[in-house]
Amino acid sequence: MNDEALDRCCAAHASYHAIYKDQVGATEAEINAAIQRLTYTTxxxxxxxxxxxxxxxxxxxxxxxxxxxxxxxxxxxxxxxxxxxxxxxxxxxxxxxxxxxxxxxxxxxxxxxxxxxxxxxxxxxxxxxxxxxxxxxxxxxxxxxxxxxEKESNGYVLNDWFMPLCQASLTLLVNGVGSAENIDRSYMLFNRGGKMGPLAMLDMVGMNTAINILNYWGNVGNDQQMLTNAEYLKTHYADKGHLGVLSGQGFYTYPNPAFESDDFLSVPNYDVVAEMVAKTKH
The missing domain is CATH 3.40.50.720 (NAD(P)-binding Rossmann-like Domain)
Structure with missing residues (x-):
């Protein structure tokens, strides 16, 4: 819609180059050829x-x-x-x-x-x-x-299960029940083999998309918790430029977010007990 948006798009595409090399095995020649097939315009x-x-x-x-x-x-x-x-x-x-x-x-x-x-x-x-x-x-x-x-549904297939999962996880965070890491940790421990939890998935989706969806459906359904969650994402993340994976900061810092560390799901040592007690004691 404007040159600034095109600049952000080009920067986002550039960030994929290393990913396609590492995860897909794309060569430099293939990446350059793909770039040549793209046109950016307003x-x-x-x-x-x-x-x-x-x-x-x-x-x-x-x-x-x-x-x-x-x-x-x-x-x-x-x-x-x-x-x-x-x-x-x-x-x-x-x-x-x-x-x-x-x-x-x-x-x-x-x-x-x-x-x-x-x-x-x-x-x-x-x-x-x-x-x-x-x-x-x-x-x-x-x-x-x-x-x-097979039938029109606002959540399609994916989002009919994904958005309730994200909404529940956000509500836990916003209401102070758990930290982003511990919410995602519980999900990943229960779903062994999963690469990330629901809040990390929201980082992947992007804060602005999540805010738009939560605001729209919060107003449609008069869901105050959904609207509160949207405002929390706006105030604590989007307004600070923390938009998720593509900005390098969301619930986690990228690259190398905490949930990818080898010990994220490991049984901890005793030296973290005092910190856990402090978080649990009301």
Whole structure:
């Protein structure tokens, strides 16, 4: 939407270079070739000229999405399919404003797609079979495991279990029941083999996305705890520039967050008992 946003996007992409080398085995040549295939622009009309497929990933705020789709509808070629990467909003909420409801559906990716390589596909009442066929083929082509969402649901499949987990964990933190590390530690001990806990997962999602989702659904459901959690994230993290993994600071510090240390789940020595007593004593 502006040059500053493009600069942040480029910086985020640059931070992935080392990850793709270390975790995926990408070569420098492959990374450079991928960079050459990317174009960054604030020119909406120019960016969609002649395209087959557009994936919308604007903030999780209905007003912003509606405004974007209205602008997009005036620019797109007739052939173009649109998919929303929304994580909690329904395709039927926006189908009409796209101007091509039969060529519109949701295609929701997880964060860290190189590791969590699945893509949820959700239709609305008038999404065409031809559109769904192309979107499923696209997901497979880019190495994703497609997950059909068989009925419109605001949480899709992933977020119907993920967001309640994060909300419960945030509530424990906000209400002073446990620290971020101990909340995540309890989750990881109970789910042996898991690489991170729910608050570390929120760092991966990003604070701004979490705040937008909590504010929206907190207002929709008149859920005061959800609104309190959103305000806590804003005040204690986002307002300080602590946005999660991409900013290098969230509930944990990156790289090398505490939950990745070899002893995070180990039985502790006696020398931490005094600290634990102090935290437990009211």
């Amino acid at each position: 020119d909406l009309e120019g960016s969609v000229e002649g395209v087959d497929f557009v994936i919308e990933a604007v903030p999780e705020v209905p007003e912003i999405k509606n405004s974007f789709y209205a602008q997009l509808a005036a620019c797109l070629p007739e052939k173009t399919i649109i998919a929303s990467n929304s994580s909690t909003l329904l395709p039927s909420d926006f189908a009409a404003v796209t101007g091509r409801p039969e060529k519109f559906c949701a295609l929701h990716f997880a964060n860290y797609v190189w590791e969590y390589n699945f893509a949820e596909v959700m239709a609305h009442a008038t999404t065409s079979e031809a559109t769904l066929e192309q979107v499923f083929k696209f997901a497979i082509e880019i190495g994703m495991v497609p997950v059909p969402v």
